[in-house]
Amino acid sequence: MRKTVLPRAVPARFLVVSDPSREEDWGRLTGLSSQGAALTSLAPLKVGSRVLLSWEIHGQKFEIEGRVLTAQQEISGYFTSFIFFTRNSDRRKISSFLIDFLSLNIEGASGIRTRE
Amino acid sequence: MISIALLSSSEEKRREISLLLGEIGVLVYGVDNLAGLKEIIGSQNPRLIMVLEENSSFEEIVRETISLFPQKPVISILSSRDAQRAVKLMLLGSEEVLSFPLGKEQLRAALNRAGKLPVVSLSLVPPASLRGLYFYAFFFTALLALGLTGWIIHKHAETLREAQLSQRNSWVLPYFYPSALAFDGENAWVADWFSQSLYEHSTGSWAVKRVIHFPNEMPVSIAVTPNAIWTVDASGKIVRRLKNLSLTPVESYNQVPETTAIAFDGLYLWTYNSATKRLSKRLTDSRLSEVASYPYPGTQATALVFIHNSLWSLDGPDREILLHDINHPDQIISKTPLPEYSNGKYAPTGLGFDGKNFWTVAQSLPAGSAKAILFRHQKPNPL
Secondary structure (H helix, E strand, O other), rough: OEEEEEEOOOOEEEEEOOOOOOOEEEEEEEEEEOOOEEEOOOOOOOOEEEEEEEEEEEOOOEEEEEEEEEEEEEOOOOEOOOOOEEOHHHHHHHHHHHHHHHHHOOOOOHHHHHEO | OOEEEOOOHHHHHHHHHHHHHHHHEEEEEOOOOOOHHHHHHHHOOOOOEEEEOOOHHHHHHHHHHHOOOOOEEEEEEEEOOHHHHHHHHHHHOEEEEEEEOOOOHHHHHHHHHHHOOOOOOEOOOHHHHHHHHHHEEEHHHEEEHHHHHHHHHHHHHHHHHHHHHHHOOEEEOOOOOOOEEEEEEEEEEEOOOOOOOOEEEOOOOOOOEEEEOOOOOOEEEEEEEEOEEEEEOOOOOOEEEEEOOOEEEHHHEEEOEEEEEEEEOOOEEEEEEOOOEEEEEOOOOOOOOEEOOOOOOOOOOOEEEOOOOOOEEEEOOOOEEEEOOEEEEEEEEEEOOOOOOOOOOOOEEEEEEEEOOOOEEEEOOOOOOOOOEEEEEEEOOOO
16 A cells, blocks of 8 residues: 655644543644544543544644544553544545645655655 | 753752653753753763753743754653643654653653654545546456466465465555454455455455445444445444445444444344443344343453354453353453464454454554554464
């Protein structure tokens, strides 16, 4: 499978909507598709919880609602969670961004590269 | 021993953090200004730099530290929790941002990952017209190649392969984010949620036989029956499909949200709800009516499998295969640990049974850092 990667994981904030007692936290996105995102953070997330995820890539800001699909603790101590985007409008927005972003950034530009 | 430079004008805070870091085996060189930091970097070459917030110009100090020592990972420590500022500091170039009160686990994790910041994978599935073109191009190229070379080497390769397969217990798969696994007697099916596709593999070589893409679904679980394939989307939608070339959807069920795993026992559909952590036995009527419901006896069911009259589940977080009492599925008859996952490099996401052995499919940790892997496991007892 051919993948396009950015050289540094994107900083992101997240708020657990289903747990109002929890403060806003932060982590980094390590994967992004039109359907969901992979998030790595020091703070754990529970499977099934609803989160509001905010990040910025190349000047474009996103605030997307999602549900935690899986959550695993890595050997380093960080938690990796997969967040499924629950709103169709959000998925369309991300899809449109990815189309523009990936088509405008040819290999080697903006630190982007592709790998097998 | 890892050594770090700690920049803080407060001797008290330097001492407090040095004590914490000392407990996890880290050597700390405390400095109170950038000039001292330059000297320590030059003489001791610590692995990374930690900068503590003490006054309003913290962002400026972090920016200056990063520009002076671009090769050194910088960890910023805020005096209080503030996600907005944390993200701002990461955008400035901090590898990680921590905040008071600090914990040993937090520090240990941040130090473990320092200098190994993951990349971000961006994926966009090609439009439908191109997918069709790619599929047929791949299909005909594969046919041509097979026709030319397959017959000549067939017998020799088969003997060799059989000998190799009997010794192998793991296979690397050509995608990164597997979410489910199922066998149908002849072939194996693996779902990959990131590429939104179902891969059909031959069970001999584990070569991909075909790829079925779901443009509007993110498959998280599958169950294969003689006539149909059931899939579960990340939204919890269950779809029954014909077992034809394109897996045509026959019926969609939206009545069972939060479903993350399914299995078919020949009569009933079993579902698992990850939010309530309950197993449900359902009729395959238009509403998937619930016949019975049981609390899941493990930590979290990642996959369900039916073998004859026995229900098995994969407890992903605990890396175990559980055999349930079919009359009381909330009770466990046996637990089989999966030592293949003890190194923490992979997380199991799917479970299947090929008639002889259990198999699990797994994604790498950190996610996307390596291709998916498939493990063949010894047959647990009792079967």
